Amino acid sequence: MPEASSSPAGVQVAATETVETVTAGPDDAGARADRFLAARLPAFSRARIQALMRQGAVSTGGRTLVDPSARVNAGDAFAVAVPPPAAAEPEGQDIPLAVVFEDEHLIVIDKPAGLVVHPAAGHADGTLVNALINHCGASLSGVGGVARPGIVHRLDKDTSGLLVVAKHDAAHRALSAQFADHGRTGPLVRSYLALVWGLPARPKGVVDLPLGRSERNREKIAVRKDGREAITHWETLRRFERAGAALLACRLETGRTHQIRVHMAELGHPLLGDGVYGASHRTKASRLDDAGRAALATLGRQALHAAELGFAHPATGEELHFESPAPTDLQRMIDALDAQ
Known part of the structure; x- marks a missing residue:
């Protein structure tokens, strides 16, 4: 069993986990906790923050916070215990990929219509993720989760076109931050x-x-x-x-x-x-x-x-x-x- 350690807010986390800490300012008062944390931690979507809350991984004031709609007060300090990236479990499949650009950090794909991006209900395999695992091997970022290794953004099944995938965790976090910023301060x-x-x-x-x-x-x-x-x-x-x-x-x-x-x-x-x-x-x-x-x-x-x-x-x-x-x-x- 991994050695346990104490986070700044008193949450017990495994030594392999990391803890993100965020403090609310005056302008944040009254915001929903999940919206506030998703805005301040751009590597995590609001849905991901809510999932971490349900897992008891978010705390404030020494208590576990499980209600995503809880209101934030100025000066509230939050600690989010982030589990280590999960390994990609879907199996690789030999599905043709239209690779537009690739290096050791990322890969840009021109996705055809009809190809689902990641495994989900009704689409256990035959997805872009299965093709990427076959193409990239074990190099894909695990930050996206077990079913979504490397996935930074998505296209609908029946929407075609360009999509970027991260090959390691640092690239995933950097790209996710750009997408969360919506190009307002960068070239996205x-x-x-x-x-x-x-x-x-x-x-x-x-x-x-x-x-x-x-x-x-x-x-x-x-x-x-x-x-x-x-x-x-x-x-x-x-x-x-x-x-x-x-x-x-x-x-x-x-x-x-x-x-x-x-x-x-x-x-x-x-x-x-x-x-x-x-x-x-x-x-x-x-x-x-x-x-x-x-x-x-x-x-x-x-x-x-x-x-x-x-x-x-x-x-x-x-x-x-x-x-x-x-x-x-x-x-x-x-x-x-x-x-x-």
Whole structure:
């Protein structure tokens, strides 16, 4: 059994664990404990903080804190006992990877549509993680957890495009900090190509609507007043007048689950092929000619592609920038709209 030691706040932790300490300032008073800690510890998501609370790994004032909604007081000192990185348990599988860039610190992948990022309910294997374990061996960062080694950010199963994965823990923490900062003080850039129904009245705009789990359907995301900040910048690249559709460039200022899909639907311009957030616009397909309807059927997914990714290299600080052209299925849809 690992030797135990005492954290600064009196929490007993294993010697192999590390303890993160955070003290609340006057501006933090009244904030939820989980939101406060996630903001001050950018390597950990809010969900991860909540999980650590449930495990009894968070303390303040010498007592264990298990309630994520507990309010913070100025001067409160928190200790978070972080367990050592878990080994990657999923097995490696020989799944082809489109590697855009790779060194000893990270790997950038151009993910195809249909590939799940990490094992989860209903997807025990055949994921990007399985492919990465086969490709990288034991070098992947364990900070992401047993099922998510190296994963810094995600793309939906049916969203294609660029994704960066960390190969060791230091790279994982540095990249996670950039994503948590949303590029506000660094070079992080995440831009997507999106085909939407309708013709936007303006050439560009910003959607600033908080997002959270839908109360009606927990598998969906919805605009909620108590949701997390979510900001999407969009710009029209092409207008397909006869088809009643448009090609947009959507840049994320924040990166929430289904952010672009929900924000565009809220604008009245849901993504082509989005059966979750664009179901009410299925009749729009009647405006397409035969070639357009065939291309939409072949697409069979939301028309969303992570086309641009930029960030600072976690070891050298060099600004890296990558671009990915529209994949074949999305380009076929664009061509069909253009020809109508």
